[in-house]
């Protein structure tokens with residue numbers, strides 16, 4: 001029987017790297033979830049068990065923690081690029097490295113009207129992330145946000161859809177629109193002010209969600225994506241995955257109570273899952289930018 005090894009990669013997933021900057025009594029915190037993976041000429045490790053080319057996942061983990069101290073943590077994109085480049089140096093058999101970083105944001109706890117020096121509360125408003133793929137002579141950065149839970153209590157319609165004998169959904173010109181948005185955008189290059197770009201894109205996504213009078217979640221996503229591409233030439237494409245978090249009007253008529261769009265049941269599942277990519281016509285080749293990003297390949 002002829003068989004061969006197919007695509008493979010290996011690394012340490014979900015290193016919870018927490019860096020405290022304590023040079024002054026006013027501490028700073030960076031809280032990351034870092035996953036690393038190397039791909040390349042690692043056939044022997046699988047087919048014969050010979051591990052001479054394998055930089056252990058334990059070493060990858062150690063590097064992630066050591067760099068948090070030695071290099072510090074600036075923008076997560078910068079940290080991921082630095083780690084990826086290091087792995088290509090440390091592992092001659094690696095042809096590519098994939099570094100995924102999620103950042104959990106903390107805010108200072110307010111005490112007597114002031115942010116406390118060393119006590120923090122986890123921020124809401126989504127989880128920032130990046131996926132960096134470095135190859136020898138090439139680097140790809142896809143950044144984004146997940147768990148951005150947004151809702152509008154009106155300004156959303158859904159009607160005119162295709163109907164068949166199984167269609168029961170009533171048409172509506174006024175519904176709740178809610179989602180827990182995942183958005184990932186691919187940068188054209190690495191000459192980017194990462195923090196500024198992230199802040200602006202996030203603000204723009206939220207602003208557009210609020211402003212767009214929605215005829216469907218699909219139309220809202222396309223509008224949000226177009227606004228990002230129009231305002232950010234450094235972004236080649238943006239991809240969305242948006243669960244439609246249905247809110248159903250509760251029938252209060254059995255109790256003789258009217259319910260003109262005021263009391264809803266928030267359904268957990270099932271949910272519509274709306275996914276879309278919005279791309280610039282002249283976007284560069286994505287290369288391995290989306291490599292091993294579930295749901296975004």
Ligand SMILES: O=c1[nH]c(=O)c2[nH]c(=O)[nH]c2[nH]1
Pocket residue numbers: 158169215216217218244272274
């Ligand atoms: O915004 C929506 N898009 C759909 O495709 C869809 N399908 C559905 O049942 N409700 C909705 N809402």
